[in-house]
Amino acid sequence: MGEASGQSTSTFGGVVYECVRCGTRQTAEELSRLPEIKCICGYRVLRKARPQIVKQLKAI
Ligand SMILES: [Zn+2]
Numbered sequence: 001m002g003e004a005s006g007q008s009t010s011t012f013g014g015v016v017y018e019c020v021r022c023g024t025r026q027t028a029e030e031l032s033r034l035p036e037i038k039c040i041c042g043y044r045v046l047r048k049a050r051p052q053i054v055k056q057l058k059a060i
Contacts, residue, residue: 018049
């Protein structure tokens with residue numbers, strides 16, 4: 001028995017950032033592991049994006 005491997009990172013509640021240049025998405029958790037916040041393409045301008053759209057408008 002040991003500690004649970006999964007840690008709850010409530011600080012980054014599933015926030016995803018999208019590169020405005022190439023559109024690559026990375027989670028805030030992944031970005032936090034990097035020495036600096038930037039995309040794999042080298043661009044530093046990221047915008048917040050939602051990991052998945054849960055709420056949808058009724059457009060029937
Ligand atoms: Zn990029």
